[in-house]
Amino acid sequence: MKIHKYLDQIVITSVNFPTTAWLQILRRNYVILTLLLSLNFIAATPAMAANLSGDFLKQPATEITVSLGNSANELKFEPNHLELLVGKRYELQLTNPSQLKHYFTAKDFADGIWTQKVQAGKVEIKGAIHELELKPGAEAEWVFVPLKSGTYGLRCPIPGHTEAGMTGEIAIKN
Numbered sequence: 001m002k003i004h005k006y007l008d009q010i011v012i013t014s015v016n017f018p019t020t021a022w023l024q025i026l027r028r029n030y031v032i033l034t035l036l037l038s039l040n041f042i043a044a045t046p047a048m049a050a051n052l053s054g055d056f057l058k059q060p061a062t063e064i065t066v067s068l069g070n071s072a073n074e075l076k077f078e079p080n081h082l083e084l085l086v087g088k089r090y091e092l093q094l095t096n097p098s099q100l101k102h103y104f105t106a107k108d109f110a111d112g113i114w115t116q117k118v119q120a121g122k123v124e125i126k127g128a129i130h131e132l133e134l135k136p137g138a139e140a141e142w143v144f145v146p147l148k149s150g151t152y153g154l155r156c157p158i159p160g161h162t163e164a165g166m167t168g169e170i171a172i173k174n
């Protein structure tokens with residue numbers, strides 16, 4: 001398990017936390033990564049997911065790093081095109097080396113994959129994830145297996161960022 005020493009707290013939105021738990025989390029002043037989770041869990045049934053995890057967890061994950069912005073604060077994903085294969089296990093390392101907040105938003109892509117986990121600091125999140133928010137200096141690791149071929153759009157929806165070219169494409173092939 002990778003633990004980034006400067007990433008020890010995250011906030012999960014859209015999950016029903018008791019209010020007090022929320023307040024405790026929000027009081028931490030070094031929250032640097034927010035994961036926005038959707039509660040629409042993936043189309044795969046629990047039985048499918050169990051099978052998938054049994055079969056797919058055995059294969060080593062292919063590591064891919066995508067940088068959200070860069071140290072020159074250019075508004076782009078690097079790389080901005082990913083090619084993935086159905087049935088392979090991937091470990092997507094997301095980093096934000098810029099001084100700006102960015103999102104990794106890939107709504108349809110999230111419906112075409114099975115997410116094993118998203119890990120940020122000491123917290124692991126399970127379930128379908130459509131959008132990740134990375135504050136400056138944040139890192140997150142997304143482990144998944146593509147299930148459906150297709151070409152999926154990627155963008156950072158922060159006002160002005162998509163328009164400036166902070167977009168990308170994720171191609172899943174059979």
Ligand SMILES: [Cu+2]
Binds near residue numbers: 157
């Ligand atoms: Cu951005």
